[in-house]
Amino acid sequence: MNLKYIHDGRNLILEKIKDFDVAQTVECGQFFHYEKISDGEYALVYRKNLLHIKEDKEKIIFYDTTEDEFKNIWTGFFDLNRDYSLIQNKIIKADIRLKDTIRKGKGIRIIDGDYFETLMSFIISQNKQIPHIRKIVFDISKQYGEFLGNIEGMDFYSYPDVNALKDVEEEEYVELKTGFRAKYLRDAVLKVLKDEKLSEDSLKKAGYENALNKLMEIKGVGNKVANCVLLFSLGYTNAFPVDVWIKRIMTDMYFDGNEKVSNEEIYEYGRKLFGEYGGFAQQYLFLYIREKGKDIRKNKKSRENKRK
DNA sequence: ATCCAGGAGGGCC
DNA sequence: GGCCCTCATGGA
Numbered sequence: 001m002n003l004k005y006i007h008d009g010r011n012l013i014l015e016k017i018k019d020f021d022v023a024q025t026v027e028c029g030q031f032f033h034y035e036k037i038s039d040g041e042y043a044l045v046y047r048k049n050l051l052h053i054k055e056d057k058e059k060i061i062f063y064d065t066t067e068d069e070f071k072n073i074w075t076g077f078f079d080l081n082r083d084y085s086l087i088q089n090k091i092i093k094a095d096i097r098l099k100d101t102i103r104k105g106k107g108i109r110i111i112d113g114d115y116f117e118t119l120m121s122f123i124i125s126q127n128k129q130i131p132h133i134r135k136i137v138f139d140i141s142k143q144y145g146e147f148l149g150n151i152e153g154m155d156f157y158s159y160p161d162v163n164a165l166k167d168v169e170e171e172e173y174v175e176l177k178t179g180f181r182a183k184y185l186r187d188a189v190l191k192v193l194k195d196e197k198l199s200e201d202s203l204k205k206a207g208y209e210n211a212l213n214k215l216m217e218i219k220g221v222g223n224k225v226a227n228c229v230l231l232f233s234l235g236y237t238n239a240f241p242v243d244v245w246i247k248r249i250m251t252d253m254y255f256d257g258n259e260k261v262s263n264e265e266i267y268e269y270g271r272k273l274f275g276e277y278g279g280f281a282q283q284y285l286f287l288y289i290r291e292k293g294k295d296i297r298k299n300k301k302s303r304e305n306k307r308k
Numbered sequence: 309a310t311c312c313a314g315g316a317g318g319g320c321c
Numbered sequence: 322g323g324c325c326c327t328c329a330t331g332g333a
Contacts, residue, residue: 029314030314122314122315123315125313125314125315126313126314126315126316127312127313127314127315127316127328127329127330128313128314128315128329128330128331129312129313129314129331129332129333130313130314131331131332132313132330132331132332133313133314135331174329177329177330177331178329178330179328179329179330180316180327180328180329180330181316181328181329182329184316219316219317220315220316220317221316222315222316222317223315223316224314224315224316225314225315225316228314241314242314243313243314243315244312244313244314244315245314246314262323263315286314290314310333311332311333312331312332312333313330313331313332313333315328316327316328317326317327317328318325318326318327318328319324319325319326319327320323320324320325320326321322321323321324321325
């Protein structure tokens with residue numbers, strides 16, 4: 001991809017590129033270490049880097065960002081060097097009905113998150129809503145991470161690496177409101193520390209199936225969480241996480257609304273249908289059905305209000 | 309107030 | 322293998 005940008009001595013200003021929408025990318029639940037400042041404007045943390053980013057109609061501003069930081073950190077994080085129109089075409093070829101789905105979410109990029117943070121975050125995510133997951137990620141960072149800076153009156157901290165958590169006991173995670181997941185988090189830290197095959201490098205080299213099975217050895221990591229980690233931090237774009245939302249839309253589209261269909265069947269079906277583009281297809285479907293879900297709730301609410 | 313949230317483990321059959 | 326219950330916590 002040909003990225004056009006200028007640097008004004010302080011901020012890096014990127015000319016709008018096709019298929020990149022900051023809000024869609026940041027807010028579709030791929031990672032949780034961000035704060036919305038205003039429409040199209042966010043502060044977010046990736047490893048030891050804090051970014052203040054703002055998007056409008058014709059440009060995207062990376063505040064206080066050097067050209068090197070942009071090239072070495074953020075183009076990778078936001079996957080800006082990949083041609084998404086090619087992927088979209090492949091997905092539409094797999095199922096023409098996804099055309100409308102993609103049109104609504106075409107600004108999504110698959111982010112390249114930090115492996116350990118992604119692992120911990122998605123262990124926390126089970127049976128939780130995104131705002132609460134975010135709160136816990138911020139609390140853990142404040143407790144055990146490093147101070148990175150202040151944006152719009154808010155302090156930001158890096159997520160602790162695995163070594164910073166090596167002596168943190170289960171009870172401390174309970175205090176951070178992780179509930180029954182506390183023992184899973186402790187197990188993840190211990191296993192990542194002691195098992196070399198659970199290192200980022202090993203998992204990246206292992207191949208999809210091996211990496212999936214290896215991650216699932218961690219307590220609290222099942223098929224869905226493992227697929228999220230593979231997709232959002234280890235570069236496996238063929239991963240296909242099946243959560244409640246994907247289950248909802250796919251039973252509708254491919255199983256005639258039959259709610260008896262298992263998550264495993266949906267997973268196998270999605271993997272087969274979308275192949276190496278599974279991760280992208282999954283994200284388009286996820287954003288689409290969630291927006292639709294919001295609308296349904298909104299309509300329901302307005303109907304209820306009318307009745308009063 | 310009751311139900312559900314980017315699920316997974318464990319027991320039972 | 323499938324089915325059902327449970328796990329803390331917060332938001333709608």
